[in-house]
Amino acid sequence: MDIPVSIALIPGDGAGGEVMAEAIPCLEWARSRGREVELLPLPYGAEHFLATGETLSDSAFADLRDGCDAILFGAVGDPRLPDGRHAEEILLRLRQGLDLTVNLRPCRALAPGPGPALDIEVFRENTEGPYCLEGSTEPGRAVDLAIHTEPAVRRLLEAAFQGAAARRRPLTLAHKANVLKHGHGLWLRVFEELRKAHPEVTARAMHADALLCALVQNPGAFGVIAADNYLGDLISDLCAAFIGGMGVAPSISWAPHRPFRCAALAEPVHGSAPDIAGQGRANPVGMILSTALLFRHLGWEPEAGALEVAVSDALANGAKTRDLGGTHSTAAMGKAIRDRLT
Numbered sequence: 001m002d003i004p005v006s007i008a009l010i011p012g013d014g015a016g017g018e019v020m021a022e023a024i025p026c027l028e029w030a031r032s033r034g035r036e037v038e039l040l041p042l043p044y045g046a047e048h049f050l051a052t053g054e055t056l057s058d059s060a061f062a063d064l065r066d067g068c069d070a071i072l073f074g075a076v077g078d079p080r081l082p083d084g085r086h087a088e089e090i091l092l093r094l095r096q097g098l099d100l101t102v103n104l105r106p107c108r109a110l111a112p113g114p115g116p117a118l119d120i121e122v123f124r125e126n127t128e129g130p131y132c133l134e135g136s137t138e139p140g141r142a143v144d145l146a147i148h149t150e151p152a153v154r155r156l157l158e159a160a161f162q163g164a165a166a167r168r169r170p171l172t173l174a175h176k177a178n179v180l181k182h183g184h185g186l187w188l189r190v191f192e193e194l195r196k197a198h199p200e201v202t203a204r205a206m207h208a209d210a211l212l213c214a215l216v217q218n219p220g221a222f223g224v225i226a227a228d229n230y231l232g233d234l235i236s237d238l239c240a241a242f243i244g245g246m247g248v249a250p251s252i253s254w255a256p257h258r259p260f261r262c263a264a265l266a267e268p269v270h271g272s273a274p275d276i277a278g279q280g281r282a283n284p285v286g287m288i289l290s291t292a293l294l295f296r297h298l299g300w301e302p303e304a305g306a307l308e309v310a311v312s313d314a315l316a317n318g319a320k321t322r323d324l325g326g327t328h329s330t331a332a333m334g335k336a337i338r339d340r341l342t
Ligand code: GGG
Pocket: 073, 074, 075, 076, 077, 078, 087, 091, 267, 268, 269, 270, 271, 272, 273, 274
């Protein structure tokens, strides 16, 4: 018998809980097909912090790091906690503490449409850049440090080159090395080295501003885009708009060098959406497609593909939440997708 895969479930805040409720039956469906999986629901988020004072304690982090194989995450962010500290101490700590360098945000047309089929994968570095949380606020002056280290840059770019080679897609590096000479200079140097080592990949580097302009004008011309944490965040959010918005955009982060047992975290791109949370209006597609990415990461390709087909088929047959112009509730959308799983 296989050793069960242990997956921690952290719904987090707001709409995170509602979309997680639609992902859990997909995990149970995989189990019903013989996948050995153990689910570990965990309470971390605003409600837990307000009740206990705990965001993610050192021992809770260590339990996750050493005791599970992957995390399925909803969203963090709560208007009652406007400084966002709990979000940093939970989500950024998991991304950085588990060294989840590679954040993949695929962006594919979900249902057939009139235009050219969109098929972009953004590889975003996930632990460094200006999101390293180092800086200061002084009277009249504020500093956010952006740190880029060669091992993380190299891991991200290696993954992007491998992704581009596997899917025979062109690779574009987004950078601003004309201004950010040190950090993005490092990105350009490593990119150039890997470009020579991967002659099978058509690869080019572009200034991010020119790239964004070209992306809006002709998204079909792009395949894989690699970027640092900040640019990757923004570029992938723009890409999400091409396929229906943040509600449908999935992501998975992983540590290719596997420093710990827990080496992956899948989550929708969207946040906790406090404006619609608790109303059954959140779109579960981003969360369910993130679950599919997790299945693929675990080597469960048949289940990953079936889930993606079920989402496309549900959308193509008119099942849509309000953000896509439909009337389905979160639960009805989740059911429409699950009904297509055999
Ligand atoms: N699943 C991604 C996530 O939770 N990101 C955090 C975030 O964007 N929080 C802001 C918010 O929820 O408004």
